[in-house]
Amino acid sequence: MKEITVDAVAANIDKVTEFADDILDSYGCPVKVRMQIDIAIDEILSNIAYYAYGEQGGKVTVGFQIQDNPKMVCVTFSDKGIPYNPLEKEDPDISLTAEKREIGGLGIYMVKKSMDEMSYCYSDGKNILVIKKNL
Template identity: 55%
Template sequence: MKEITIDALIENINTVTAFVDDLLDEIDCPMKSKIQIHIVIDEIFGNICHYAYKDSVGTVTVSVEFQNTPKAICLTFTDNGIPYNPLETEDPDITLSSEERNIGGLGIYLVKRNMDEIKYEYINKQNRLWMEKKL
Protein backbone atom coordinates (compact mmCIF):
# COMPACT_ATOMS: atom_id res chain seq x y z
CA MET A 1 0.00 0.00 0.00
CA LYS A 2 1.16 3.51 -0.82
CA GLU A 3 -0.28 6.73 0.50
CA ILE A 4 0.01 10.47 0.36
CA THR A 5 -1.08 12.94 3.03
CA ILE A 6 -1.72 16.41 1.73
CA ASP A 7 -3.47 19.63 2.74
CA ALA A 8 -7.16 19.63 1.81
CA LEU A 9 -6.79 22.47 -0.68
CA ILE A 10 -8.42 22.26 -4.10
CA GLU A 11 -5.14 23.25 -5.78
CA ASN A 12 -3.67 19.95 -4.52
CA ILE A 13 -6.05 17.83 -6.57
CA ASN A 14 -3.50 17.59 -9.40
CA THR A 15 -0.87 16.29 -6.97
CA VAL A 16 -3.23 13.57 -5.74
CA THR A 17 -4.21 12.62 -9.29
CA ALA A 18 -0.56 12.44 -10.38
CA PHE A 19 0.28 10.28 -7.35
CA VAL A 20 -2.48 7.80 -8.19
CA ASP A 21 -1.69 7.93 -11.93
CA ASP A 22 1.94 6.98 -11.31
CA LEU A 23 0.75 3.87 -9.47
CA LEU A 24 -1.84 3.06 -12.13
CA ASP A 25 0.84 3.33 -14.82
CA GLU A 26 2.94 0.74 -12.97
CA ILE A 27 0.18 -1.84 -13.44
CA ASP A 28 -0.83 -0.81 -16.98
CA CYS A 29 -4.29 0.27 -15.88
CA PRO A 30 -6.75 0.50 -18.79
CA MET A 31 -7.48 4.09 -19.88
CA LYS A 32 -11.23 3.76 -19.26
CA SER A 33 -10.62 2.74 -15.63
CA LYS A 34 -8.07 5.53 -15.24
CA ILE A 35 -10.59 8.14 -16.38
CA GLN A 36 -13.22 6.73 -14.02
CA ILE A 37 -10.73 6.93 -11.15
CA HIS A 38 -9.95 10.56 -12.09
CA ILE A 39 -13.67 11.38 -11.75
CA VAL A 40 -13.69 9.76 -8.31
CA ILE A 41 -10.60 11.66 -7.14
CA ASP A 42 -12.02 14.96 -8.37
CA GLU A 43 -15.32 14.41 -6.60
CA ILE A 44 -14.14 12.96 -3.29
CA PHE A 45 -11.05 15.11 -2.82
CA GLY A 46 -12.96 18.20 -3.95
CA ASN A 47 -15.78 17.56 -1.48
CA ILE A 48 -13.34 17.09 1.37
CA CYS A 49 -11.63 20.37 0.45
CA HIS A 50 -14.91 22.27 0.31
CA TYR A 51 -16.86 20.76 3.19
CA ALA A 52 -14.82 18.71 5.69
CA TYR A 53 -13.03 21.54 7.46
CA LYS A 54 -15.18 24.57 8.23
CA ASP A 55 -12.79 27.35 9.17
CA SER A 56 -9.41 25.69 8.82
CA VAL A 57 -7.29 23.66 6.46
CA GLY A 58 -6.98 20.02 7.39
CA THR A 59 -5.32 17.13 5.66
CA VAL A 60 -6.44 14.21 3.54
CA THR A 61 -4.66 10.89 3.30
CA VAL A 62 -5.18 9.00 0.06
CA SER A 63 -4.16 5.36 0.20
CA VAL A 64 -3.80 3.12 -2.84
CA GLU A 65 -3.64 -0.63 -2.71
CA PHE A 66 -3.74 -3.20 -5.48
CA GLN A 67 -5.24 -6.67 -5.43
CA ASN A 68 -4.36 -9.43 -7.85
CA THR A 69 -7.37 -11.74 -7.63
CA PRO A 70 -9.49 -10.20 -8.94
CA LYS A 71 -7.28 -7.47 -10.30
CA ALA A 72 -8.46 -4.30 -8.60
CA ILE A 73 -7.42 -0.97 -7.14
CA CYS A 74 -8.56 0.10 -3.68
CA LEU A 75 -8.61 3.80 -2.83
CA THR A 76 -9.15 5.10 0.68
CA PHE A 77 -9.71 8.77 1.52
CA THR A 78 -9.22 9.61 5.21
CA ASP A 79 -9.79 12.99 6.82
CA ASN A 80 -10.35 14.44 10.31
CA GLY A 81 -13.14 16.74 9.18
CA ILE A 82 -16.80 16.94 10.07
CA PRO A 83 -18.35 13.45 10.16
CA TYR A 84 -20.17 12.85 6.88
CA ASN A 85 -21.25 9.67 5.14
CA PRO A 86 -21.65 10.50 1.44
CA LEU A 87 -23.29 7.11 0.85
CA GLU A 88 -26.38 8.35 2.69
CA THR A 89 -26.93 10.98 0.01
CA GLU A 90 -30.02 10.18 -2.00
CA ASP A 91 -29.30 9.53 -5.67
CA PRO A 92 -30.54 12.29 -7.96
CA ASP A 93 -33.33 11.61 -10.40
CA ILE A 94 -31.27 11.70 -13.58
CA THR A 95 -34.40 11.39 -15.72
CA LEU A 96 -35.19 15.02 -14.86
CA SER A 97 -33.64 17.94 -16.71
CA SER A 98 -30.92 19.88 -14.92
CA GLU A 99 -33.41 22.70 -14.30
CA GLU A 100 -35.89 20.32 -12.62
CA ARG A 101 -33.34 18.39 -10.56
CA ASN A 102 -32.38 19.39 -7.01
CA ILE A 103 -28.86 20.71 -6.52
CA GLY A 104 -26.36 18.24 -5.09
CA GLY A 105 -25.85 14.51 -5.11
CA LEU A 106 -24.74 14.11 -8.71
CA GLY A 107 -21.04 13.85 -7.85
CA ILE A 108 -21.38 11.03 -5.33
CA TYR A 109 -23.80 9.35 -7.75
CA LEU A 110 -21.01 9.36 -10.35
CA VAL A 111 -18.62 7.91 -7.78
CA LYS A 112 -21.08 5.12 -7.02
CA ARG A 113 -21.48 4.39 -10.74
CA ASN A 114 -17.72 4.36 -11.44
CA MET A 115 -16.59 2.18 -8.52
CA ASP A 116 -17.53 -1.44 -7.89
CA GLU A 117 -17.69 -1.29 -4.11
CA ILE A 118 -17.74 1.58 -1.59
CA LYS A 119 -17.71 1.59 2.20
CA TYR A 120 -17.75 4.46 4.68
CA GLU A 121 -16.88 4.47 8.35
CA TYR A 122 -16.28 7.10 11.00
CA ILE A 123 -13.70 5.73 13.39
CA ASN A 124 -11.20 7.39 15.74
CA LYS A 125 -12.65 10.79 14.78
CA GLN A 126 -11.85 10.17 11.11
CA ASN A 127 -13.96 9.85 7.99
CA ARG A 128 -12.80 6.88 5.92
CA LEU A 129 -14.18 6.26 2.47
CA TRP A 130 -12.91 3.02 0.94
CA MET A 131 -13.57 2.21 -2.70
CA GLU A 132 -12.69 -0.65 -5.00
CA LYS A 133 -12.49 -0.64 -8.80
CA LYS A 134 -12.03 -3.93 -10.61
CA LEU A 135 -9.63 -3.56 -13.52
Protein backbone atom coordinates in the same frame (compact mmCIF):
# COMPACT_ATOMS: atom_id res chain seq x y z
CA MET B 1 -0.18 0.62 0.44
CA LYS B 2 1.18 3.86 -1.02
CA GLU B 3 -0.17 7.06 0.51
CA ILE B 4 -0.12 10.78 -0.02
CA THR B 5 -1.21 13.35 2.57
CA VAL B 6 -2.05 16.87 1.44
CA ASP B 7 -3.91 19.92 2.66
CA ALA B 8 -7.61 19.39 1.92
CA VAL B 9 -7.86 22.10 -0.72
CA ALA B 10 -9.02 21.84 -4.32
CA ALA B 11 -5.62 23.02 -5.55
CA ASN B 12 -4.14 19.65 -4.46
CA ILE B 13 -6.47 17.50 -6.59
CA ASP B 14 -3.99 17.49 -9.48
CA LYS B 15 -1.15 16.48 -7.15
CA VAL B 16 -3.12 13.49 -5.84
CA THR B 17 -4.29 12.54 -9.34
CA GLU B 18 -0.72 12.56 -10.66
CA PHE B 19 0.38 10.41 -7.71
CA ALA B 20 -2.45 7.96 -8.47
CA ASP B 21 -1.70 7.88 -12.20
CA ASP B 22 1.95 7.01 -11.57
CA ILE B 23 0.88 4.07 -9.41
CA LEU B 24 -1.83 2.91 -11.83
CA ASP B 25 0.48 3.19 -14.85
CA SER B 26 3.11 1.06 -13.08
CA TYR B 27 0.49 -1.73 -12.85
CA GLY B 28 -0.61 -1.39 -16.48
CA CYS B 29 -4.03 -0.07 -15.52
CA PRO B 30 -6.35 0.31 -18.53
CA VAL B 31 -6.90 3.94 -19.60
CA LYS B 32 -10.68 3.75 -19.06
CA VAL B 33 -10.27 2.55 -15.47
CA ARG B 34 -7.62 5.19 -14.78
CA MET B 35 -9.94 7.91 -16.07
CA GLN B 36 -12.79 6.64 -13.86
CA ILE B 37 -10.51 6.66 -10.82
CA ASP B 38 -9.23 10.15 -11.69
CA ILE B 39 -12.82 11.44 -11.85
CA ALA B 40 -13.62 9.76 -8.53
CA ILE B 41 -10.55 11.35 -6.92
CA ASP B 42 -11.61 14.76 -8.24
CA GLU B 43 -15.17 14.43 -6.95
CA ILE B 44 -14.30 13.03 -3.53
CA LEU B 45 -11.42 15.41 -2.85
CA SER B 46 -13.57 18.35 -3.96
CA ASN B 47 -16.19 17.37 -1.40
CA ILE B 48 -13.59 17.02 1.33
CA ALA B 49 -11.97 20.34 0.38
CA TYR B 50 -15.24 22.27 0.42
CA TYR B 51 -17.19 20.62 3.23
CA ALA B 52 -15.08 18.57 5.66
CA TYR B 53 -13.26 21.23 7.65
CA GLY B 54 -14.80 24.61 7.11
CA GLU B 55 -12.58 27.68 7.47
CA GLN B 56 -9.92 26.09 9.70
CA GLY B 57 -8.79 23.62 7.00
CA GLY B 58 -7.23 20.22 7.51
CA LYS B 59 -5.48 17.31 5.86
CA VAL B 60 -6.60 14.38 3.75
CA THR B 61 -4.70 11.15 3.21
CA VAL B 62 -5.30 9.12 0.07
CA GLY B 63 -4.00 5.55 -0.02
CA PHE B 64 -3.65 3.29 -3.05
CA GLN B 65 -3.40 -0.47 -3.06
CA ILE B 66 -3.61 -3.04 -5.86
CA GLN B 67 -5.28 -6.26 -4.73
CA ASP B 68 -5.29 -9.68 -6.35
CA ASN B 69 -8.17 -12.16 -6.73
CA PRO B 70 -9.93 -10.30 -8.21
CA LYS B 71 -7.37 -7.80 -9.41
CA MET B 72 -8.61 -4.39 -8.33
CA VAL B 73 -7.41 -0.99 -7.24
CA CYS B 74 -8.44 0.15 -3.78
CA VAL B 75 -8.37 3.87 -2.99
CA THR B 76 -8.87 5.01 0.61
CA PHE B 77 -9.69 8.62 1.54
CA SER B 78 -9.18 9.56 5.20
CA ASP B 79 -9.84 12.91 6.85
CA LYS B 80 -10.56 14.25 10.34
CA GLY B 81 -13.32 16.56 9.16
CA ILE B 82 -16.98 16.67 10.09
CA PRO B 83 -18.38 13.09 10.13
CA TYR B 84 -20.24 12.56 6.86
CA ASN B 85 -21.23 9.41 5.00
CA PRO B 86 -21.76 10.34 1.33
CA LEU B 87 -23.24 6.91 0.64
CA GLU B 88 -26.30 7.79 2.74
CA LYS B 89 -27.17 10.72 0.49
CA GLU B 90 -30.13 9.92 -1.72
CA ASP B 91 -29.23 9.58 -5.39
CA PRO B 92 -30.34 12.52 -7.54
CA ASP B 93 -33.29 12.04 -9.87
CA ILE B 94 -31.43 12.09 -13.16
CA SER B 95 -34.69 11.85 -15.11
CA LEU B 96 -35.35 15.51 -14.23
CA THR B 97 -33.89 18.39 -16.21
CA ALA B 98 -30.96 20.24 -14.65
CA GLU B 99 -33.27 23.16 -13.83
CA LYS B 100 -35.68 20.93 -11.87
CA ARG B 101 -33.07 18.80 -10.12
CA GLU B 102 -31.79 19.73 -6.65
CA ILE B 103 -28.25 21.04 -6.48
CA GLY B 104 -25.60 18.59 -5.26
CA GLY B 105 -25.12 14.86 -5.15
CA LEU B 106 -24.38 14.28 -8.83
CA GLY B 107 -20.63 13.83 -8.30
CA ILE B 108 -20.98 11.12 -5.65
CA TYR B 109 -23.69 9.50 -7.77
CA MET B 110 -21.24 9.33 -10.70
CA VAL B 111 -18.60 7.80 -8.44
CA LYS B 112 -21.07 5.20 -7.12
CA LYS B 113 -22.03 4.22 -10.67
CA SER B 114 -18.46 3.97 -11.96
CA MET B 115 -16.85 2.05 -9.07
CA ASP B 116 -17.36 -1.64 -8.34
CA GLU B 117 -17.45 -1.20 -4.55
CA MET B 118 -17.70 1.69 -2.10
CA SER B 119 -17.75 1.74 1.68
CA TYR B 120 -17.64 4.33 4.45
CA CYS B 121 -16.92 4.27 8.15
CA TYR B 122 -16.13 6.77 10.87
CA SER B 123 -13.39 5.42 13.09
CA ASP B 124 -10.91 6.99 15.55
CA GLY B 125 -12.15 10.47 14.67
CA LYS B 126 -11.73 9.93 10.93
CA ASN B 127 -13.99 9.69 7.91
CA ILE B 128 -12.78 6.73 5.87
CA LEU B 129 -14.19 6.29 2.38
CA VAL B 130 -12.98 3.36 0.27
CA ILE B 131 -13.59 2.94 -3.44
CA LYS B 132 -12.65 -0.17 -5.41
CA LYS B 133 -12.46 -0.72 -9.15
CA ASN B 134 -11.78 -4.00 -10.92
CA LEU B 135 -8.80 -3.92 -13.27
